[in-house]
Structure formats: structure tokens, C-alpha cells
Amino acid sequence: DTAVSQTPKYLVTQMGNDKSIKCEQNLGHDTMYWYKQDSKKFLKIMFSYNNKELIINETVPNRFSPKSPDKAHLNLHINSLELGDSAVYFCASSQGDWKETQYFGPGTRLLVL
Amino acid sequence: TQLLEQSPQFLSIQEGENLTVYCNSSSVFSSLQWYRQEPGEGPVLLVTVVTGGEVKKLKRLTFQFGDARKDSSLHITAAQPGDTGLYLCAGASGTSYGKLTFGQGTILTVHP
Numbered sequence: 508d509t510a511v512s513q514t515p516k517y518l519v520t521q522m523g524n525d526k527s528i529k530c531e532q533n534l535g536h537d538t539m540y541w542y543k544q545d546s547k548k549f550l551k552i553m554f555s556y557n558n559k560e561l562i563i564n565e566t567v568p569n570r571f572s573p574k575s576p577d578k579a580h581l582n583l584h585i586n587s588l589e590l591g592d593s594a595v596y597f598c599a600s601s602q603g604d605w606k607e608t609q610y611f612g613p614g615t616r617l618l619v620l
Numbered sequence: 621t622q623l624l625e626q627s628p629q630f631l632s633i634q635e636g637e638n639l640t641v642y643c644n645s646s647s648v649f650s651s652l653q654w655y656r657q658e659p660g661e662g663p664v665l666l667v668t669v670v671t672g673g674e675v676k677k678l679k680r681l682t683f684q685f686g687d688a689r690k691d692s693s694l695h696i697t698a699a700q701p702g703d704t705g706l707y708l709c710a711g712a713s714g715t716s717y718g719k720l721t722f723g724q725g726t727i728l729t730v731h732p
Contacts, residue, residue: 511662548706550663550722563719597662609720611662 510534511612513598519618520588528583528615530598538562539581540599540609541573550597556581588619622647624711626723634731636698641726643709644691650712652685652692653720657706666694699730 511532520526532539540563541553555563559575570586581598598612625644633639643652651670655663667676669685669692676683680703682695692709706727710720 548657548708548725548727550708550710550725552719555719565719599662608665608668611664613660613662 511598511600511610513596513612513615515615516613517616517618519620521620522588522590524588525584525586526588526617527585528596528598528617530581530583530612532579532598532600532610532612534600534602534610536600536602536610537578538601538603538607539575539578540601541581541583542597542599542611544595544597544614546594554581554583588617590619593617593619622649622711622713622721624709624721624723626709626726628726629724630727630729632729632731633699635700637730639696639699639728641694641707641709641728642691643693643711643723645711646690647711647713648689649721650689652689653710653712654683654692654694655708655710657708657725659705663706663708696728699728701730701732704728704730 514529538557540555542550544550552565553567554573556575572584575581595614595616597614599609601607601609627642651668653668654666656666657663667683672687672689674685680697684693706725708725709723
């Protein structure tokens with residue numbers, strides 16, 4: 508029973524393309540997140556949604572657009588992909604705010620050529 | 621901007637040795653979390669410390685939160701090869717809903 512799942516696990520694409528990453532959680536949590544982990548393993552928050560509303564938007568280029576169709580899903584669409592977008596993208600969820608445990612998905616490894 | 625300095629960045633030791641990983645900041649955090657991440661997986665929470673001076677033990681792992689809630693340490697006693705992985709500290713601020721600030725991580729390798 509996967510708690511937080513992401514698809515695809517691997518994504519290889521050309522510069523300039525548009526791609527989407529999907530995330531689903533079956534934990535009944537009301538808060539979901541997108542993180543980016545660079546090649547040096549540094550993990551940085553990108554977005555956070557609480558009950559389908561955007562809570563955190565961390566100076567991410569507007570080529571990145573999250574979308575939360577319901578509390579269990581938070582998708583990430585990326586337009587006009589650039590080389591620097593290559594990274595591992597993690598989705599996470601929690602019940603409530605910063606005091607609560609965040610559960611991470613397995614990650615999506617994006618490589619832009 | 622809150623920053624967390626984690627050290628060392630790399631640690632390679634023999635089985636049975638002890639080690640300590642440090643996480644320091646000039647900012648005060650409401651809580652400090654430690655995660656472990658294995659290759660190809662997402663981070664998994666090990667512990668959360670919320671009170672200044674708090675010490676928590678998880679088998680051979682001891683976590684401490686500084687009195688001023690600006691720093692934390694993770695101490696592993698008698699390390700085992702199964703402890704190998706990326707260890708991440710993350711600070712949470714009560715003013716930023718759900719936002720975790722992560723340290724740069726420590727890659728630990730324990731050789732048999």
C-alpha cells in the first residue's frame with residue numbers, strides 16, 4: 508500500500524518540451540508539497556497546497572505550475588523545460604502544518620537533454 | 621532567509637565506530653527534524669525535536685536539540701553498514717505553514 512506515489516519515476520526529455528509529474532497520496536492528508544533535490548542532494552521546497560489552496564510558492568519560475576484537483580492529488584506541470592530543471596522532484600504530504608510529519612514519495616528523476 | 625548548515629558533508633567510517641552529524645543555524649526553529657534517505661527513495665522521518673535541550677533516542681541514534689533551538693546533532697553509536705545513507709536535518713518555523721528548510725545533507729558510508 509503506497510502512501511505517496513508519483514508518476515513517472517523517470518523522465519527524460521528534450522529542452523523546450525512541456526511535461527507533467529503526477530502525485531497521489533492515500534493517507535487522507537490535507538497538505539501536499541513539491542520539493543526539488545539537486546545533484547548535490549540539496550532539498551528545497553517549491554510549493555505547498557492545503558485543502559487544494561496554494562500556501563507556499565518559493566520563488567519558483569512561472570514555468571512551473573502546480574495543480575491540485577482534489578486533496579489527494581498534486582500535479583506539477585513544467586513548461587519549456589531547461590537544462591537546469593534536471594533534478595529529482597519529490598512530492599510529500601502531511602496532515603496539517605509544520606508540526607506534523609511529512610511523508611515523501613519515491614521521487615521523479617527528470618533529465619533534460 | 622533561514623539557513624541550516626549541516627556538517628560534515630561526507631562521512632566514511634568502519635563498522636563499530638561512533639559518529640556525530642551537526643546541524644547549525646543562526647535562526648530559531650520551532651522544531652527540528654532528522655530524515656534518512658536511501659538511494660532511489662524519498663526521505664523518511666527519523667525524529668522530530670521541539671523543545672530546547674531535548675534529547676531523543678532511537679536505538680543507537682541519539683538526537684539533541686540545542687537549548688536555543690538553533691542547532692541539533694545526530695549521534696550514532698556503533699555504526700552498522702545498514703546505517704549507510706543520506707541524513708538530512710530540516711527546520712520548521714511556526715510562521716511558515718508547512719515549510720521545512722533542509723540542510724545540505726550528510727552522506728554516511730559505513731564499511732563492513
